[in-house]
Amino acid sequence: MLRKMETSTNNDGLLLPVTEEFYSVQGEGHNAGSAAYFVRLAGCDVRCPFCDSKATWNMKNSTLTDIADIAARAAATPSRTVVITGGEPLMHNLAPLCEELHKQGVKIWLETSGSHKTTGSFDWICVSPKTSRPPLDDVMSIANELKVVITDTESFHFAEKCAMKVAKGCIHTLQAEWDSRETVYPLIFHYVLEHPEWNISIQTHKILNIR
Numbered sequence: 001m002l003r004k005m006e007t008s009t010n011n012d013g014l015l016l017p018v019t020e021e022f023y024s025v026q027g028e029g030h031n032a033g034s035a036a037y038f039v040r041l042a043g044c045d046v047r048c049p050f051c052d053s054k055a056t057w058n059m060k061n062s063t064l065t066d067i068a069d070i071a072a073r074a075a076a077t078p079s080r081t082v083v084i085t086g087g088e089p090l091m092h093n094l095a096p097l098c099e100e101l102h103k104q105g106v107k108i109w110l111e112t113s114g115s116h117k118t119t120g121s122f123d124w125i126c127v128s129p130k131t132s133r134p135p136l137d138d139v140m141s142i143a144n145e146l147k148v149v150i151t152d153t154e155s156f157h158f159a160e161k162c163a164m165k166v167a168k169g170c171i172h173t174l175q176a177e178w179d180s181r182e183t184v185y186p187l188i189f190h191y192v193l194e195h196p197e198w199n200i201s202i203q204t205h206k207i208l209n210i211r
């Protein structure tokens with residue numbers, strides 16, 4: 001069942017505001033290269049200047065969608081893996097969607113800035129924290145991956161501050177802000193040589209020109 005988004009999302013999590021759903025390949029981070037069904041939820045109060053998903057900021061660009069329908073579409077894909085992204089997906093109650101997806105045997109990967117309380121259970125949590133709205137400790141403590149966007153040399157200080165909040169075993173990745181990549185790639189390259197606990201994340205979906 002699809003319903004046009006009118007005002008705001010509900011809190012029981014049975015209907016979620018979806019900006020887009022599509023089957024593709026994860027382009028960035030530790031799981032880059034793996035096929036997955038993407039569910040992009042609307043709403044984000046972090047407002048990064050470099051955001052490449054600005055359409056999600058306006059709830060009017062979304063359709064209020066029944067979670068059973070989302071789960072059925074994700075379960076029908078060969079990968080049976082879903083990426084819940086946004087926007088900032090943790091602005092919504094994700095517990096019922098996660099329950100429905102897991103009931104159907106679908107693996108769930110979450111992409112979040114970590115700026116809101118966690119609801120739901122996930123097989124992989126990638127936190128990409130932002131300075132404008134720093135991540136909450138409870139989200140950081142359960143992150144599987146810390147992915148920090150680098151815009152300039154100052155970003156490395158923020159990355160290290162965030163790294164102090166994640167648990168042992170959490171993967172550390174650094175990703176260039178796309179429009180600054182020409183100047184930032186060399187910075188990241190040299191940083192990783194000196195700090196090998198960090199890995200480079202490249203936005204391969206932008207190179208391949210896929211969603």
Ligand code: SF4
Pocket residue numbers: 044045046047048050051052053054056086087088113130
């Ligand atoms: Fe865009 Fe993500 Fe920043 Fe929100 S947190 S403004 S979706 S880059």
